[in-house]
Amino acid sequence: MNRMLRLSDIRGLIRSHLWAQILVAMILAIVAGILLSPGSGSVFAVLPGQVDNLGEWARLPGRIFLNMIQMVVVALVGSSIILGITSSSDPEFLKRAASRIVPYFVCTSVLAVLIGIAVAKLIEPGQYIDSTTLDIVNSGSAAGAGGVAAMPEFSATDQIAELIPSNLLSAAVTKNMLQIVVAAVFTGIALMSLPIDKRELALRLVQLVQDVSLKIVGWAMRLAPLAVFGLIMDFVLRVGLSALLGLSAYIATVITGLIILLLVYLLIVLVFAGRNPLKFAGQIADAQLLAFSTSSSAATMPLSLRIAEDRLRVSPPVSRFLIPLGATVNMDGTALYQVVAALFIAQLYNVDLSTVELAVLIFTVVGASIGSPSTPGVGIVILATILQGLGIPPDGAAILLGVDRILDMCRTSVNVSGDLTACVVMDKWLGERHAMPEAVH
Numbered sequence: 536m537n538r539m540l541r542l543s544d545i546r547g548l549i550r551s552h553l554w555a556q557i558l559v560a561m562i563l564a565i566v567a568g569i570l571l572s573p574g575s576g577s578v579f580a581v582l583p584g585q586v587d588n589l590g591e592w593a594r595l596p597g598r599i600f601l602n603m604i605q606m607v608v609v610a611l612v613g614s615s616i617i618l619g620i621t622s623s624s625d626p627e628f629l630k631r632a633a634s635r636i637v638p639y640f641v642c643t644s645v646l647a648v649l650i651g652i653a654v655a656k657l658i659e660p661g662q663y664i665d666s667t668t669l670d671i672v673n674s675g676s677a678a679g680a681g682g683v684a685a686m687p688e689f690s691a692t693d694q695i696a697e698l699i700p701s702n703l704l705s706a707a708v709t710k711n712m713l714q715i716v717v718a719a720v721f722t723g724i725a726l727m728s729l730p731i732d733k734r735e736l737a738l739r740l741v742q743l744v745q746d747v748s749l750k751i752v753g754w755a756m757r758l759a760p761l762a763v764f765g766l767i768m769d770f771v772l773r774v775g776l777s778a779l780l781g782l783s784a785y786i787a788t789v790i791t792g793l794i795i796l797l798l799v800y801l802l803i804v805l806v807f808a809g810r811n812p813l814k815f816a817g818q819i820a821d822a823q824l825l826a827f828s829t830s831s832s833a834a835t836m837p838l839s840l841r842i843a844e845d846r847l848r849v850s851p852p853v854s855r856f857l858i859p860l861g862a863t864v865n866m867d868g869t870a871l872y873q874v875v876a877a878l879f880i881a882q883l884y885n886v887d888l889s890t891v892e893l894a895v896l897i898f899t900v901v902g903a904s905i906g907s908p909s910t911p912g913v914g915i916v917i918l919a920t921i922l923q924g925l926g927i928p929p930d931g932a933a934i935l936l937g938v939d940r941i942l943d944m945c946r947t948s949v950n951v952s953g954d955l956t957a958c959v960v961m962d963k964w965l966g967e968r969h970a971m972p973e974a975v976h
Contacts, residue, residue, distance in 0.1 A: 556759070556760040557759060557760055557763050557821075557824045557825060557828055558824060559760070560760040560761070560763040560764040560767070560828075561763055561764075561767050561824075561827075561828060563764060564763065564764045564765070564766075564767035564768040564771065565767060565768075565771055567764075567768050567771075568767065568768040568769075568770070568771025568772045569771060571589065571768075571772055572771065572772055573586060586772060586773060589772065590769040590772055590773055593764075593765040593766075593768050593769045593772065594765045594766050594769040595765065596758055596761040596762045596764075596765045597762040597763070597765045597766035597769075597829070599758060599762070600755050600758045600759060600761075600762035600829070600834070601762070601829060601831060601834060603751060603752075603754065603755035603758075604752065604755055604829075604831065604833060604834040605833065606751065607747075607748040607751050607752060608833045608836075609707045609715055610744050610745075610747075610748045611745065611748040611749070611752070611836065611837065611859070612715055612716065612719065612833075612836070612859040612862070612863070613715055613718070613719040613722075613744075614719075614741050614742070614744045614745035614748065615745060615836075615840070615855045615856075615858070615859040616716060616719035616720060616723060616855070616856055616859050616860065617719050617722050617723040617726065617738075617741050618723075618738070618741060618742065618745060618855050619723070619851070619852055619853075619854070619855030619856030619857070619859070620720065620723030620724065620726075620727065620852075620856060621723055621726055621727055621734070621738055631965060632853070632856060632857075632961065632965060635961060635964050635965065636857065636860070636957070636961060639957060639960065639961070640861075640864060640865050640957070641901065643803075643865070643867050643953060643957075644865075644866070644867055644870050644901045645897065645901055646796075646799065646867075647796050647867035647868070647870045647871040648870050648871065648874045648896075648897050648900050648901060649897070650792050650795050650796055650799070650871060651792045651870070651871040651872070651873075651874035651875045651878075652874055652878065652893065652896075652897075653792075654788050654791050654792040654795070654875065655788055655792075655874070655875045655878035655879060655882075656878070658784065658787070658788045658791070659882055660784040660785040660787070660788045660875075660879050660882070661785075661878070661879045661880070661881070661882025661883040662882060663783075663784035663785075697714070698714065698717050699714070699717060700714035700715075700717070700718055703718055706718065715863075716859065716860055716863050716864070719859075726738065749837060752837040753837075756837070756838070759825060759828070759829075762828070762829070763828035763829070766828065766829070767828065770940050770941065782935070785875075785876075785879050785935070786941070786942065788875055788879070789871070789872055789875050789876070789942050789945070789946075790942075790945060792871045792872075792875055793868055793871060793872075793945055793946060793949045796867060796868065796871055796949055796953075797949060797952060800952055800953060800956040801813075801815065801816060803956055803960060804956055804959060804960070807960045807963065807964075808956075808959040808960045808962070808963045809963060810959055815847070815956075815959065818842065818846040818847060819842060819846075819847075819951075819952060819955045821838060821842060822835050822838050822839045822842050822951050822952075822955065823948045823951060823952055824948075825838055826944075826947045826948045826950070826951040827944045827945065827947065827948040828944065829947075830940070830943045830944050830947045831947065832861075832862040832866075832947055832950050832951055832954070833862055835862075835947075835951050836858055836859060836862045839858050839862075839951055839954060839955060840854055840855065840858050842955065843858060843955060843958045847955065847958060847959055847962075849958045849959060849962040850962055853958060853961050853962045853965060854958055854962075857954070857957055857958050857961055858954055858955075858958065861953065861954030861957055861958075862950075862951075862954060865950065865953055865954055865957060866950050867949065867950060867953045868945070868946035868947065868948070868949030868950040868952075868953065869946050869947075869950060870900050870901060871946070871949075872942060872946045873900050874896060874897070874900045876935060877896060877900070877922060877927065878896075879935075880922060880927055880928075880935075881927050884927060884928060886926070886927050
């Protein structure tokens with residue numbers, strides 16, 4: 536039975552140049568944020584006391600957009616993975632896919648971390664921060680303000696056991712996407728073992744859940760340009776250009792690493808998928824812009840699915856399994872950001888990490904990036920936990936709070952690019968093309 540995704544609304548938005556709408560919204564938001572900023576000197580500048588109220592209303596469309604996506608993300612991820620597993624006529628598909636996807640994700644995550652270490656060691660952004668800034672951070676931490684709370688520590692055995700959700704409802708409520716993915720994989724495998732008549736009945740229900748979820752996502756996507764405008768304007772209005780300039784060396788280091796990682800993705804597309812990397816870059820631009828604007832891989836997942844199938848011509852069994860999985864466990868951009876941020880704060884406090892400690896950092900960052908929630912702002916919390924494990928004061932992460940949003944946007948865009956790169960590579964390796972035509976423009 537052919538269960539193609541019914542994403543007519545999103546397909547229409549792609550054809551109407553969603554990327555152009557988002558790009559225009561971003562530019563207008565930056566201009567509006569600068570003009571309205573209290574310190575801009577513009578005739579349109581608002582009073583400092585009005586910033587919070589204006590910012591609240593500005594980001595309201597963005598909050599509605601993200602809430603609509605989050606409302607259905609659990610159902611969408613679960614149903615997409617189940618349909619991805621069961622849509623292949625080859626019962627060995629999952630075994631072959633897992634044997635290739637897992638090592639691929641681990642290798643690209645390690646590669647991202649190594650790139651991050653290289654650029655952080657080369658540029659040394661921590662050397663560009665003066666002692667006054669550090670004193671402010673330390674005093675704020677001592678006063679109990681501005682610090683970043685670390686995540687609770689769990690033993691390795693606890694973490695392994697917790698991969699299996701003991702309470703599926705609790706996993707859905709807390710949006711523990713890694714547990715949702717594991718539960719969906721078990722469900723898909725179990726459905727494959729059922730008789731055909733019972734399997735078809737269950738899959739119709741799963742397909743219905745996905746169709747309803749995608750319809751709601753289609754409605755949300757129509758808010759995307761307005762949501763982008765509000766979120767970006769609120770960011771510029773609150774942070775301003777001063778915070779960006781004060782940490783410019785750190786920002787430049789992270790962005791340099793992310794650009795290098797993107798170039799590596801294009802090389803992977805050329806070598807391992809046999810595709811034109813420039814054409815590939817153009818085909819995924821919509822997803823990159825939406826990911827950049829929303830800072831959420833989950834919010835971008837439906838668009839990534841449609842791009843993978845309609846533009847990149849990836850077979851549905853591969854795309855439906857890999858895109859939801861990648862949005863949960865394939866966080867190369869996040870891994871690169873975290874290692875650069877950790878080394879930046881280590882340099883800030885003059886902590887010299889040994890080779891063994893660097894190896895521990897690599898292992899920790901790769902492990903922490905896998906399964907990190909695909910929602911905005913979580914990276915800074917994970918970073919505090921990593922710092923604490925290395926003996927670096929986690930409160931140093933407070934200095935990054937002002938610019939975390941812009942870097943969150945950048946690394947999410949790279950995360951989504953990595954998912955789509957993995958799609959074309961796995962489509963080639965798994966041989967699931969089913970005689971599909973070449974990728975279209």
